[in-house]
Amino acid sequence: MTDLAERRLQTVRDHMALECACDWDAVIATFEHPRYEFYGPGGVADGEEAVRAYFKTSRTPFPDQGNEIIALAHDAASNTVLVEFYLTGTHLGPLTLPDRVVPPTGRTFKVRMAATFEFPPGGDKIICERPFFDQMAVIRAALGG
Numbered sequence: 727m728t729d730l731a732e733r734r735l736q737t738v739r740d741h742m743a744l745e746c747a748c749d750w751d752a753v754i755a756t757f758e759h760p761r762y763e764f765y766g767p768g769g770v771a772d773g774e775e776a777v778r779a780y781f782k783t784s785r786t787p788f789p790d791q792g793n794e795i796i797a798l799a800h801d802a803a804s805n806t807v808l809v810e811f812y813l814t815g816t817h818l819g820p821l822t823l824p825d826r827v828v829p830p831t832g833r834t835f836k837v838r839m840a841a842t843f844e845f846p847p848g849g850d851k852i853i854c855e856r857p858f859f860d861q862m863a864v865i866r867a868a869l870g871g
Contacts, residue, residue: 731800733850738798738807738843741852746792750781758851765858787822787830787868788815796838807843812836813859817868828869835867 741756754760760777763770771780785791794812801808814836821828839859843852 727800728802730848730850731802734807734843734845735798735800737845737850737852738809739795741843741855742793742795742809742811745781748781748785748789750778753781754778756852758846758849758853761854763854763856765856766861786819787817787828788835789818791815794836805845805847805849807845809841809843811839811841813839813864815868821865821868823865831869833868833870835864837863837867 737756741753744753744756754774754777757777760774761770761772762777762780771777792814794814796810796812797808799808800806814834816834817828817831819830821830837859839857841855841857844854844856845851846853
């Protein structure tokens with residue numbers, strides 16, 4: 727494995743651990759340009775302000791949101807690190823849905839998902855994270871449905 731591949735894998739490990747610690751300044755520092763593209767629920771958070779707003783919104787209902795890495799792989803041809811992981815958390819704050827706000831249930835969830843982390847050619851800072859997940863699976867687990 728090349729030095730660049732190792733650095734990129736470490737950047738992703740650090741990024742994911744820092745998200746669990748809610749160290750948002752350090753998470754932002756793992757990016758060359760902060761950007762999330764959400765596959766499942768849809769939407770894009772582009773730029774530091776939008777990414778920080780996403781962190782706040784996603785942690786309000788699930789302040790202990792975490793992840794457990796299952797597998798990591800580096801693809802040099804696409805400048806991408808692929809990650810399979812479990813998203814975990816507890817519904818401890820209000821969850822805003824399109825038609826209502828759900829008060830905390832105290833239920834925990836553990837949902838398998840994947841994400842890609844794109845890097846610029848030759849670089850080891852993230853230019854885009856693309857999480858792939860079923861948003862309804864998280865909601866069903868948190869609400870007990």
